[in-house]
């Protein structure tokens with residue numbers, strides 16, 4: 001029987017339903033793997049003095065995981081370097097933060113080779129291989145070099161950038177060419193697929209067929225949009241669990257009748273937190289009658305804190321939140337509760353449920369699962385309002401949210417005002433449409449549609465076509 005082998009940078013299945021780690025990927029993949037017999041391969045997160053290629057296999061939360069340790073140089077050049085200082089900012093349109101260093105390039109290639117060499121012997125002829133995210137774009141090429149002929153799919157969790165941004169990356173053609181070693185390349189949104197097609201046609205002088213087969217570099221691959229979803233059923237359950245209710249009760253008693261606006265994000269510059277704080281400040285300035293009637297809770301879980309850009313955004317947020325609170329707080333009201341720690345998943349569900357507004361305003365986001373979690377956690381009889389950035393992949397699906405431009409303080413401020421005043425029947429109508437989508441397009445639908453599309457890709461997997 002064919003197995004599914006999932007590969008991602010980190011392998012961290014949650015130990016139980018409540019204790020999720022920060023990061024949408026872990027939850028989604030663990031749910032996918034429990035359904036299929038198979039294995040999850042990746043980095044343990046540990047570093048050792050000298051790389052050995054030794055694989056540790058264990059069962060975690062019902063999932064078989066196989067991990068390797070890397071060297072500190074790998075962590076610096078591959079993980080903190082090429083992945084998080086080069087590709088992450090570039091793919092999130094932050095060319096100003098993008099570092100282009102040759103040593104990062106070498107580290108990226110080295111780790112992808114190491115992954116391929118460790119993984120290849122574990123692959124049986126009938127297995128399907130599903131590789132995740134920007135850390136591992138060249139992995140199929142390395143596996144093919146070792147003679148792996150299996151079907152290999154790739155899914156990009158973050159946005160694909162516009163062609164002219166992509167062209168700022170040294171050796172961008174090599175990186176894109178590596179994607180043509182896959183049988184299927186999946187993106188989160190139509191916006192990303194279109195940007196990729198634009199690169200193929202304009203930059204690589206290739207073609208894209210009506211069936212979405214992209215051809216360039218003498219090869220071809222299937223491409224498509226596979227919007228990721230939530231483990232929705234479990235999240236809805238989590239929102240009414242005892243832990244969630246306790247959390248909601250705790251929130252309610254501290255609210256003193258005030259309405260809460262809530263934001264939950266990894267502390268990352270792509271999430272638009274500074275712009276969000278400033279938009280909320282604008283709202284306070286524009287709506288004096290709302291002072292002391294509402295407050296904003298932002299949970300921002302620290303992330304990638306070895307990278308300077310993350311230390312900088314954290315310091316900026318400390319400054320901006322402090323300044324706004326200094327300007328507006330009264331003896332018994334603080335306008336922004338800014339929290340830098342993580343919570344259990346079921347506790348988070350309780351926090352979402354207590355929020356009259358879910359404020360999700362990333363400047364760029366592949367999908368954004370927080371938007372979907374906020375919707376899934378609402379009380380059907382009295383749901384809150386989702387305010388969502390048009391630049392999150394989720395905006396293509398969640399059209400009944402209040403869609404905003406996160407770069408415009410006035411736009412976000414107006415949406416907050418509108419959401420606070422929204423009559424209950426309109427809130428219910430919008431929420432019903434949103435929750436329908438969240439439940440239908442859940443993580444199982446995502447997994448099944450990707451795996452089905454991978455199975456259906458034409459054999460032979462590598463097909464030589466015209467184009468340069």
Ligand code: GDG
Nearest residue numbers: 020022023024157301342343344345365366367368369370
């Ligand atoms: C990438 C893409 C794409 C946050 N704080 C805590 C916590 N979280 C959880 C949230 C949510 C997840 O982290 C964040 O997921 P997002 O989708 O919002 O964003 P990224 O981490 O940037 O994920 C993104 C995603 O991959 C999946 O493809 O949607 O576009 O950037 O699940 O709940 N979880 C817990 N405690 C916290 O304090 N337990």
